[in-house]
Amino acid sequence: MAAVECEKLCPEWGCTDPSEYRGVWVVGELDEEAGTISEYSLQLLTPARMVADKRGTWVEGVLLGYDRGALERAAREMIYHGADRVRVLYSERLKPYNAEVYAKAIARTAERYKPEVVFFAATMRGRELAPYVANTLRTGITADCTQFDVDKDGNLLMIRPPFAAILLAYIKTPNRRPQMATARPNVFPTPPRDESRRGEVVWEDESLLEGIRPRARLLKVRRLERRETPIEKAEYVVAGGRGVGTPEGFRMLEELANLLGGVVAGSRKAVDLGLIPHEKQVGQTGKSVRAKLYIAVGISGAAQHVIGIRECRVVVAINKDPEAPIFRHADYGIVADWKDVVPLLIQELRKLAAERGRR
Ligand SMILES: Cc1cc2nc3c(=O)[nH]c(=O)nc-3n(C[C@H](O)[C@H](O)[C@H](O)COP(=O)(O)OP(=O)(O)OC[C@H]3O[C@@H](n4cnc5c(N)ncnc54)[C@H](O)[C@@H]3O)c2cc1C
Structure with a gap:
């Protein structure tokens, strides 16, 4: 971009020289309690590899x-899972997690090594860190992407549904580097695990943390007890919409979900009606699920809903309207009143469970 145009676009920040930036980064998220890396970070290695290959560069964690x-x-x-190199910043000073410290440390690492792209998973932590890092680096960020590509000039295309989810927005950051994005969990498949892959692990020195002092101190962390599998991790999901209509209806869906060993979820209308909590909402402003079996009950199939079920293996829709759009996204469709179908499913599953118990 011409310097004059760039000056006009961002007089405070100016342009960065793209030729100084190489490599695609995935910022990995650790579950400190379990001591494992988040599946959602590993999923990001799929678009990272695609972008790196198109750009003729490498993938770094x-x-x-x-x-x-x-x-x-x-x-x-x-x-x-596909990284060529992983940069690790280990320090006692990173305990406990503090967004300000982590974001500044990531920004400093990026200033030192100049990646052209930085991806974060759009988890709670990723959504907190990524804008902080972007702002520190004075660069743009696109949240909740569902696809990526590279344009003819080598810019990252960050693709996401805009507000109404009927169109796709193609967003790029042509005049600043790095190009930063978060991607929704469960939108990209986890790359295959290959233990024979070799790569470099670089332990960064603690000087990256020098002078970083958090303005807020964490005094205590209290974990909320979670008894149920979160919907984004469940293999069987029974989701209800406005068509289910009442708490009694949702209790029936819960029984069906229990018999399948799964969980209940719902549409935004179900959330708006107070039938399920927001953390169980599927769709654009909710979560993406990747169940083996997704049963949509009394859900019309709006674009903003079905965007959250694209990764499900089998979708079954129960709706009394044969024209409901959900049928276009379903592997099996049952045109009926759910009150006639769900009790039958429950009855059959109970029978199966009893038979198994007798064996
Ligand atoms: C910016 C934006 C973001 C959004 N984000 C989301 C999101 O994340 N998730 C989401 O779900 N929505 C989202 N929405 C809302 C979305 O557009 C739809 O309004 C919503 O998904 C509809 O919910 P529903 O299918 O439960 O209700 P409805 O569209 O009212 O459909 C109810 C369905 O139930 C069927 N039905 C009724 N009675 C019965 C019965 N007895 N038996 C069988 N079927 C029956 C009807 O035929 C109908 O198809 C968003 C909207 C906007 C504008």
């Missing part, structure tokens, strides 16, 4: 934390 063993294991996992 970036990990921060205070548990050396967990970091080592996570670095290996990133390499087994």
Whole structure:
């Protein structure tokens, strides 16, 4: 981009020279309690590899934390799943997690090594860190991407549904580097794990943390007890919409989900009606699920809903309207009142469970 045009576009920040930036980064997220890397970070190695191949560059993982063993294991996992190199910043000063410290440390690492692209998973932590890092680096960020590509000039195309999800927005950051994006969990498949893959693990020195002092201090962390599998991890999901209509209806869906060993979810209308909590909403402003079986009950199939079920293996729709759009996205469709179908499914599954118990 011409300097004059660039000055006009961002007088405060100016342009960066893209030729100084190489490599595609995936910032990996560690589950400190389990000592493992998040599946959603590994999923990002799929678009990272595609973009790196198109750009003729490499894929790097970036990990921060205070548990050396967990970091080592996570670095290996990133390499087994496709990273060429993993940069690890290990320090006792990174305990406990603090967004300000982590974001500044990632930004400094990026300033040192100049990646052209930085990806974060759009988890709670990723959504907190990524804009912080982008702002520190004075670059743009696109949240909740569902696809990526590279344009003819080598810019990253960050593709996401805009507000109404009927169109796709193609967004790029042509005049600043790095180009930063978050991607929704479960939108990209996890690359195959190959233990024979080799890569480099680089332990960064603690000087990257010099002078970083958090303005807020974490005094105590209290974990909320989670008894149920979150919908984005469940293999069987029974989702209800406005057509289910009442708490009693949702209790029936819950019974069906229990018999399948799965969980209940719902559409945004179901959330708006107070029938399920927002954390169980499927879709554009909810979560993406990748169940083996997704049963949509009384859900019309709006674009903003079905965007969240693209990765499901088998979709069954139950709707009394034969014209409901959900049938276009379903492998099996049942045109009926759910009140006639769901009790039958429950009855059959109970029978099966009893038979198994007798054997
Ligand atoms: C910016 C934006 C973001 C959004 N994000 C999301 C999102 O993340 N997730 C989401 O779900 N929506 C989202 N929406 C809302 C979305 O557009 C739809 O309004 C919503 O998905 C519809 O929910 P529904 O299918 O439950 O209800 P409806 O569209 O009202 O459909 C109800 C369905 O139930 C069927 N039905 C009724 N009674 C029965 C019965 N007895 N038996 C069988 N079938 C029956 C009807 O035929 C109908 O098809 C978003 C909208 C916007 C503008």
